[in-house]
Amino acid sequence: MKTELLPGFEGLSGQxxxxxxxxxxxxxxxxxxxxxxxxxLEMFGAAGARIVLLSNAPFRVSAVHDVLGQxxxxxxxxxxxxxxxxxxxxxxxxxxxxxxxxxxxxxxxxGPDRHRTMxxxxxxxxxxxxxxxxxxxxxxxxxxxxxxxxxxPELERAAAAQxxxxxxxPDREVLRGTVREICAGAMAEAYEARYGGEVAWHGKPYRPVxxxxxxxxxxxxxxRVLMVGDGVLTDVAGAAxxxxxxxxxVGGIAAxxxxxxxxxxxxxxxxEAMLDEAGQAPRYAMPGLVW
Numbered sequence: 001m002k003t004e005l006l007p008g009f010e011g012l013s014g015q016x017x018x019x020x021x022x023x024x025x026x027x028x029x030x031x032x033x034x035x036x037x038x039x040x041l042e043m044f045g046a047a048g049a050r051i052v053l054l055s056n057a058p059f060r061v062s063a064v065h066d067v068l069g070q071x072x073x074x075x076x077x078x079x080x081x082x083x084x085x086x087x088x089x090x091x092x093x094x095x096x097x098x099x100x101x102x103x104x105x106x107x108x109x110x111g112p113d114r115h116r117t118m119x120x121x122x123x124x125x126x127x128x129x130x131x132x133x134x135x136x137x138x139x140x141x142x143x144x145x146x147x148x149x150x151x152x153p154e155l156e157r158a159a160a161a162q163x164x165x166x167x168x169x170p171d172r173e174v175l176r177g178t179v180r181e182i183c184a185g186a187m188a189e190a191y192e193a194r195y196g197g198e199v200a201w202h203g204k205p206y207r208p209v210x211x212x213x214x215x216x217x218x219x220x221x222x223x224r225v226l227m228v229g230d231g232v233l234t235d236v237a238g239a240a241x242x243x244x245x246x247x248x249x250v251g252g253i254a255a256x257x258x259x260x261x262x263x264x265x266x267x268x269x270x271x272e273a274m275l276d277e278a279g280q281a282p283r284y285a286m287p288g289l290v291w
Contacts, residue, residue, distance in 0.1 A: 022229030023055040025252030030176040036290035041077040056203040058139035058168035059085040084203025092123040104134025111139030159195035205238030246282040
């Protein structure tokens with residue numbers, strides 16, 4: 001399928017009844033709403049579309065709601081929020097699949113203090129040091145300026161103890177404002193690739209989170225559902241796996257690589273080269289979440 005480059009979403013408002021919208025890099029930059037994004041969703045809502053938010057945020061939905069309010073995104077523009085952290089938290093609590101059922105109950109934690117609410121879980125008896133733990137929960141770096149190398153000693157200790165890891169955010173990196181930061185996915189990827197660690201990945205691009213969102217929407221005609229996001233290997237790949245269309249936001253994490261100035265589209269050749277390398281073909285590409 002050839003990706004169609006469009007300047008905005010106005011021409012699509014009658015084609016889709018349901019929007020699944022990514023957060024970081026699409027709706028906000030970790031500090032402020034992105035230009036035109038809130039207004040764009042307001043226009044879709046006025047046209048009758050149901051809008052849900054789907055994030056790889058590595059903490060619970062209640063915290064995501066609070067963060068959006070602090071950034072300045074009103075809860076009137078969306079119907080519900082789904083996030084990888086909540087999916088992971090429920091998997092630890094419920095243990096309905098064989099992988100999570102075999103976990104012990106002592107969890108080591110790699111992440112910032114604000115994510116420690118992930119340990120407040122009936123499936124966890126106590127937080128533990130790596131040498132005393134049964135598994136690891138990884139939510140991301142402890143400090144914004146940290147690099148992957150800062151966590152290699154902990155990954156080595158976890159691997160030596162043969163601890164399974166739960167990754168609550170499959171993203172490898174994100175832009176906070178204009179600063180690039182690593183995410184939990186970068187640590188989990190290194191844990192698998194360098195040390196042969198066993199990892200459970202929760203969130204986009206994996207099917208379970210999309211299936212949950214589509215159940216919430218009443219299992220609509222998938223041809224009337226559009227995923228909007230800036231992650232080729234998360235948002236776009238996840239939409240393809242779920243059998244729904246995707247609108248790729250080029251002004252997010254891929255903007256620098258694509259040479260796309262804010263509010264502009266890259267050349268078709270640069271876009272095609274990047275998508276070919278990723279093995280993805282979104283239905284549309286847009287400069288941003290703009291009407």
